[in-house]
Amino acid sequence: xxxIRDAWQSIVRRDPLSTDKGKxxxxxxxxxxxxxxAKVRKEHFKLKHTWYLGFITFFLFLILVTTGxxxxxxxxxxxxxxxxxxxxxxxxxxxxxxxxxxxxxSAHGMVICVFLHMCRxxxxxxYKKPRQFNWVVGVLLFLLTLGLSFTGYLxxxxxxxxxxxxxxxxxxxxxxxxxxxxRELMLGGHGVGESALLRFYVLHVAVLPSLVVLLxxxxxxxxxxxxxxxxxxxxxxxxSSTPLVTIDAPANPGLAVAVVPAVKxxxxxxxxxxxxxxxxxxxxxxxxxxxxxxxxxxxxxxAVALLATVTTVMAVSLFWNAPLEELANPAKTPNPAKxxxxxxxxxxxxxxxxxxxxxxVPGLAxxxxxxxxxxxxxxxxRPAERKWAIWAFTLxxxxxxxxIVIGTLFRGPGWALVPPWVHISGAE
Amino acid sequence: xSQQEKNNAMNRRSFLNWGAAGLAALWAAIGVSLGAVVxxxxxxxxxxxxxxxxxxxPGDYAFGLPTFLAEEKIFVFRDREKGFAVAxxxxxxxxxxxxxxxxxxxxxxxxxxxVFRGDGxxxxxxxxxxxxWFEVTLARDGQLKVDKDHVVPGSxxxxx
Numbered sequence: 001x002x003x004i005r006d007a008w009q010s011i012v013r014r015d016p017l018s019t020d021k022g023k024x025x026x027x028x029x030x031x032x033x034x035x036x037x038a039k040v041r042k043e044h045f046k047l048k049h050t051w052y053l054g055f056i057t058f059f060l061f062l063i064l065v066t067t068g069x070x071x072x073x074x075x076x077x078x079x080x081x082x083x084x085x086x087x088x089x090x091x092x093x094x095x096x097x098x099x100x101x102x103x104x105x106s107a108h109g110m111v112i113c114v115f116l117h118m119c120r121x122x123x124x125x126x127y128k129k130p131r132q133f134n135w136v137v138g139v140l141l142f143l144l145t146l147g148l149s150f151t152g153y154l155x156x157x158x159x160x161x162x163x164x165x166x167x168x169x170x171x172x173x174x175x176x177x178x179x180x181x182x183r184e185l186m187l188g189g190h191g192v193g194e195s196a197l198l199r200f201y202v203l204h205v206a207v208l209p210s211l212v213v214l215l216x217x218x219x220x221x222x223x224x225x226x227x228x229x230x231x232x233x234x235x236x237x238x239x240s241s242t243p244l245v246t247i248d249a250p251a252n253p254g255l256a257v258a259v260v261p262a263v264k265x266x267x268x269x270x271x272x273x274x275x276x277x278x279x280x281x282x283x284x285x286x287x288x289x290x291x292x293x294x295x296x297x298x299x300x301x302x303a304v305a306l307l308a309t310v311t312t313v314m315a316v317s318l319f320w321n322a323p324l325e326e327l328a329n330p331a332k333t334p335n336p337a338k339x340x341x342x343x344x345x346x347x348x349x350x351x352x353x354x355x356x357x358x359x360x361v362p363g364l365a366x367x368x369x370x371x372x373x374x375x376x377x378x379x380x381x382r383p384a385e386r387k388w389a390i391w392a393f394t395l396x397x398x399x400x401x402x403x404i405v406i407g408t409l410f411r412g413p414g415w416a417l418v419p420p421w422v423h424i425s426g427a428e
Numbered sequence: 429x430s431q432q433e434k435n436n437a438m439n440r441r442s443f444l445n446w447g448a449a450g451l452a453a454l455w456a457a458i459g460v461s462l463g464a465v466v467x468x469x470x471x472x473x474x475x476x477x478x479x480x481x482x483x484x485x486p487g488d489y490a491f492g493l494p495t496f497l498a499e500e501k502i503f504v505f506r507d508r509e510k511g512f513a514v515a516x517x518x519x520x521x522x523x524x525x526x527x528x529x530x531x532x533x534x535x536x537x538x539x540x541x542x543v544f545r546g547d548g549x550x551x552x553x554x555x556x557x558x559x560x561w562f563e564v565t566l567a568r569d570g571q572l573k574v575d576k577d578h579v580v581p582g583s584x585x586x587x588x
Contacts, residue, residue, distance in 0.1 A: 163524065167539060170522035185469050189476055191523075331498030333524040335538035351540035351554055354521055415541035 023293040033299075035220050037228060039291040040298050049124065049232040052305045053117035058216065059309040060110040064148075065209065067103040075155070077201035079194050082157035083327045090324060101317035107149055109313065111342045114142045122372070122393050125381030126230035132373035134222040137215055139369045144212050146342065151204035153340055154197060162328035163337040165200070166192050171350055171358035179359075191330070233381055335413045344407030345400055351415050365396070480575040482567055486512065486588040494528055502562065502574060503528055503535075511587035514574050515548055516560040526559070535559060547582045558582070 014025035024038040043049070074093050075085045089096035118138060121127055127135035154165045169192065173183040188195030223229060292298075325334070339347045349357030368375075372393075378386050412418030438446075483504065489495055494503040494515070501517040515535075519526050524539035534551060535544040542553030549558045563578035564586045572586075 163539070167522045167524065185466070188469070188471050189474055191476070193476065195471065195475070331501060331525060333538045337524055337539045347540075350522065353554055354556065414536055414538055 017295065020293065023295045026295050033294075035224065036294045036298060037224065038294055040228075040294050041231070041291050042297075043232050043290065044229045045297070045301055046232055050229065051116070051120060052301075053113055053120055055302060055305045056309050057110055057113040057117055059306050060106045060113060060313070061212065061216070063106045063310065063313055064103060064110065067099045067106070068205065068209075070099050071103060072205060077155065077198050079157055079197060080327060082155060082197060086156045086158070086324055097321060098317055101320065101322050102313050104322035105316045105320070106313050107152060108342075110145055111149055114145050118142060119393075119397060121230075123383075123390065124230060124233065125386065127373045128376070128379060128381060129373075131222075131226045131230065134219060134226055135373045136370055137219045137222065139366070141212065141215050141219060142369075143366065144208055144215065148204060148208045148212070149340060149342065151200040151208065154192070154200045155204065156324055157197060157328050158325040159328055159332075159334050160323065160325045160338075162192055162330065163333055164339045164343070165196065167337065167339060167347065167350075168343065169196075171346070171354060174355045174359050176359075233383075336411055336415055338407070338411070341404060341408050344411075345403030348403045348407040348411070351411075368396075479577045480573060482569075482571040482573050485571055486566075493530060496528065500574070501525055502576075504564075504572075507585075511585040512564050512572065513582075513585055514562045514564045516562065516576075518560075519555060520557040520559065521553070521555040549582070 014029050015022035017023060017026060027033050027036050027038045071089065074089055074096065076082060086100075089100050091097075121135065121138065150165075150168060154161045169183050169186055172186065173179040175182060184190065186196070186199065187193070188199050338344060346358065346362060349361055351357070376386075376389050378389065380386055383390060409420040410417055412422075477499075481500065483497060483500070483502075486506075489504055489506045489512070491506050491508050494505045496503055496517065503515040503517055505513045505515065507513075517525050517535075519537040519539065519542055521537065521540055521542050524537050526535040526537045526542075526544065528535055533546040535548075537543070537553065537555065540554050542555035543551040544555065544559045545551050547558075548561060550556075560579045561582050561584055563575045563580045563584065565573050565575070566586065566588060567573040
């Protein structure tokens with residue numbers, strides 16, 4: 001009797017990893033790893049197809065949860081303690097500035113990576129049937145990411161926070177009929193004050209992260225259920241009409257049990273009693289040779305992506321500090337008062353018209369994003385066959401970037417158009 | 429099926445009726461719960477400064493240049509001939525605090541560049557409405573009293 005071996009075997013029940021069975025069991029006997037397939041196609045590792053952007057986004061979210069929980073130990077969502085706590089984090093708390101920097105820069109990174117991930121999925125046509133719904137889940141996750149950034153922005157309770165949220169929630173109040181009611185619900189009052197700080201805190205640390213976790217689970221699940229990671233275009237076979245053959249039941253010739261493609265393939269069927277058309281995944285022998293075990297090939301690459309993400313965020317956090325302005329002062333609006341950079345495109349629109357730029361245009365843009373997989377009925381994923389879609393989406397991306405650049409670099413005091421190389425004396 | 433069982437069995441019509449009633453009750457419960465959630469999130473008490481407040485004695489204010497009260501976000505104008513008027517310092521666009529510029533006697537918003545004339549009307553920029561003017565009265569103790577709940581026309585003046 002060897003209690004240590006018994007204990008180990010009660011935890012790890014798989015065969016040794018030197019065997020193929022062990023490699024498979026590592027994946028599907030493990031609650032954390034079983035979201036992976038036991039074997040993956042080699043082509044999924046191709047950097048220039050996915051750029052690992054989904055993984056990186058998820059890893060940034062993990063960093064945000066970890067550093068966020070750490071920051072919560074030293075933060076009180078009250079005025080003016082919130083700002084005092086920020087100062088403590090900046091000057092007193094061991095590793096405080098570093099953790100705050102990591103949290104801030106990962107948040108920015110997550111906004112960028114979610115957006116790039118969305119662009120990647122669009123340009124590779126990976127939102128097409130049967131992945132339409134997962135695109136919708138992805139757009140919702142993008143909106144939640146922006147919501148998390150927005151609610152997190154108020155928490156330092158400095159000038160930037162106060163005025164960014166004042167402007168942001170006032171944009172919401174232009175929504176027809178429910179606008180001012182919506183703003184009151186969001187703020188728990190008629191202006192940005194104590195109750196707004198508490199509400200945004202609860203949204204930021206509990207409500208929105210839970211929703212992100214739930215939707216991320218759906219997102220990952222659907223990746224598997226919709227046929228795994230999308231395959232690079234250059235691996236797609238030209239659509240061919242494969243002849244079908246009917247397979248008879250072995251014991252009862254003449255009783256058809258399935259209709260399958262007549263090629264020298266292995267056909268895996270869902271061997272259960274179901275009504276309707278049976279579901280088959282056909283894997284050619286050549287394709288099967290193209291797969292490798294997730295352990296160690298996929299896990300190693302994911303670990304590298306994780307390490308690279310964490311290292312990059314840490315390196316950036318060592319050298320650049322997250323900004324913290326003066327204590328929030330409701331009486332004095334900084335000039336110019338700017339929202340966080342990812343909302344500056346929105347602020348630029350709003351500076352022309354609050355209703356049109358703050359509600360109508362962004363509302364339609366979100367609806368259009370959500371509807372893309374259903375509006376785009378073109379089944380082809382090849383760029384040459386979907387020029388119109390690519391032009392439209394590129395226009396959307398370019399307009400976004402141009403608006404953000406104008407708002408960030410070309411807007412001076414009083415929101416006047418000022419090139420970044422002109423210095424205005426006396427401007428704050 | 430015996431006669432007894434037939435009597436006890438629910439017929440198709442009453443099953444559907446009960447089912448429909450049950451579904452209706454379920455939807456009603458969901459609706460009421462949603463309403464309750466919204467009501468729960470709407471504070472019953474606002475711990476905010478009152479909308480009407482006193483701002484001191486008329487003698488505290490100089491003629492000419494308006495006085496900006498930061499806490500209340502109002503501009504107090506005092507004119508030798510016309511008397512007192514109180515303008516809101518909150519931009520009607522997105523709620524930033526405007527500044528008053530003596531040079532061109534106008535209000536400028538730092539957020540999106542709205543400019544209001546001295547009478548509060550929009551000169552240019554994205555602001556959809558003129559700045560608000562609030563009722564100002566003389567309280568019994570001789571102090572000026574401003575009521576932000578009472579918006580008055582820009583021509584409103586209090587002679588003291």
